[in-house]
Amino acid sequence: MELWILFGVFTTLMLIGTPIAFCLGVASFATVAYMGLPPLVIFQRLNSGMSVFSLLAIPFFIYAGDLMVRGGIASRIVAFAASLVGHVRGGLGQVNIVTATLFGGISGSAVAEAAAVGGLMIPQMKQRGYGADYAVNVTSMAALIALLLPPSHNMIIYSISAGGKISIADLFTAGVLPGLLLAAALMVTAYIVARSRGYPTEPFPGFVMVAHLLAVAVPGLLLIAIIFGGVRSGIFTATESSCIAVLYALLVTLFVYRQMSWKDFVHATQGAVRTTAMVLLIIGTAAAFSWLMAFLKVPASLVIWMKSVADDPLTVLLLLNVLMLVLGTFMDMGPTIIICTPIFLPVAQAYGVDPVHFGVIMILNFGIGLNTPPVGAVQFVACAVGKISVWEAMRSIWPFYGAGLVVLGLVTYIPAISLWLPAVFK
8 A cells, every 4th residue: 555655646746747856755755654654754865865975976067067058168069060070961960969979978967968059059950951850859869868978967876876886987988888879870860861851961171170170179078088087097086076077167168268257157056056956856855765665675576576577688678678768758867767776776686687787778768768758858958949849849750769769779688888898997
């Protein structure tokens, strides 16, 4: 009965449009009240869920990403990407994906990337004769690359949700090849769709201009090397690297590009504070919710059920993928990771799946969910920038979904795609 109350209250509140943090918190309170436990337990779990040192990395990476958007780093990355791939069929679509890949290694946030890159690219694409739906779909799917590349916020959340025993450096490294594979798949898809629609190419500016634009973009791109190299080499932790990212972003935008105004600095700071408050409240309530599921032995029950359904690890991974894809369409990514990791990770490990490999599978699954209604935050942002309805985007997004699912299948059933690079750095 306790599980019915927990999931029933949560589902009912979510269906009537209640913010996800309150869905999680109220469902936890209702279940604790029914069980006769003191309500203080929920506050204790909420506090312990937020009071994790590693979580400090998230607000600082968010802050660094906002500073870089407002300080001109994103626009210079776009210019460099345009010089590289603008001459390919559907040139601006290719530029969009390459920019998302480069910027994703700086921001670590799919929503921030959709807003930043989409704000720069979608209006240009519409002006050059590209369909608004094509511009939005390329932007929203390419934004998912940021979830796999360091400094992915959700990799940090996954590590913490797994009890802090999984190396964030290994997770950052494991996401690199899948992220690049997703970028390649989307570029091929964008080319095919652009060719079928007859979209134009951009003139190649010449190697001298490419070199010039690279030199201009290097100060911003160096942050990728600083974050990844520093964490991977052990010079500093993920939390320390986030603080360094903020300081570096300030130095570049103030003294190199000289584009950061006081007004932009204030807006970036306020935006980071608001986002941090929202994220931490969700993480805290999700921690209480996941503790209740562990208390009620949901993970152990799921392992027993899975073993009764199938003994083959390939079949179990397929079932887990389907479950995560469905859940990702109804819930935001952060709380879904916190809730599902204690449930699904023991199942995967029971079948011999490496926890780092499973983390990449989970992130990619829930990332696709971010681009799927009814709770597709990335898609909503891209549609808002493109000024079209979600339905208009959905009618033509299927080739891009197909590319994402193909990559998901490869990452799921070829562990080396995720695990080879971490092994190289051991």
